[in-house]
Amino acid sequence: MFFKDVVGHETLKKQLIVNVSKNRISHAQLFLGPEGSGKLALALAYARYIHCRNRGPEDACGSCPSCIKFNKLEHPDLHFYFPTAKVKGMDDDEEKKPRSKLFYGPWREILLDSPYFHYSDWLEKLGVQNQQTIIYSEDCNDIIKDLGLKAFESPYKIVIIWMIEKLQHQAAPKLLKTLEEPPGGTVFLLISENKDDILKTILSRAQLVKIPLIADEDMEHYLEKKLGRPPAQARQIAFLAGGNFAEALRIMQSNNEPQEDFGIFREWMRLCFQKKVKDLLAWVDKFSRAGRERQKAMLQYGLTIFRQCLLQNYHAGQALRLEGEQREFIEKFSPFVNHSNALEIIEAFNQAIYHVERNANPKILFTDLSFNLARLFRQGK
């Protein structure tokens, strides 16, 4: 990951580069931002830049020995810590207690694929979908060990801790001491999605770098110029992703044309609205056979549409970034999604996504949701 591969955030990139060139690299920084905003991507590009032996004014060189090791995430002075869990086959043997070092293989795989991923993608990679993941006290021991070693190839040793909010509370004191008085040349890059869940004592020891959602124009530009998407499609994906690039990648990988989601969604809403029970059940029957990813994508799409309806109600027309049929649809549909039912509708969709992810029976799920929607639409009239 180079700065040029990070979507948007040009001002932040410049700031980080200035830190390095003026030798003002803080020993502990907290990259805080919502999912898919690019915290991990920025931290990686920054770490590469710090380690690079032939830095340019805007990016790392890409060809020095350090950069070459970064290509495979094999730099000896770059350490990663992240939440893990006990997986199948792990016994209570002290040696095999969960800790980041045991999962470095899958971690490198997911990161090399793209540093823009959802927390749920990581759970899937670990194979622990419904389990809680933790940064364990064993991890803190490992960090202290890593930092006790002499730096191998660089004046800096960089420790990236992803999802610092998942740090086991009883493990915190060990880490705090190191955060407060780290060995010279240590750089901690802490990454978090949720400030409220981070221990206050950790928060107060790190310099805050706030990372906002990616601006729609920046994402659109990236999709078009770097990934070669046609302009109209780039615009649509950026709109649906809402500043979350992990979501943009998911939309692209789902292989559905957004247009197709729209067609299915519109048909469904019409049937719920008209309460044509027989047709509705036939629709449910057909859609239940679509894959889980497909179902999830359509529900996500529905959420975007409901949010747009609310925007349309409060700022008529101004907020709409859609064109053609979809715009027309929202203009007609939005009066029925309003203060009396919108929260319930959005909650019902979020719940449905939750249950699709956990393999609920799709027929039951979509039948229930359809009748629920029919009721809520009547309430909104």
Ligand SMILES: [Zn+2]
């Ligand atoms: Zn380099």
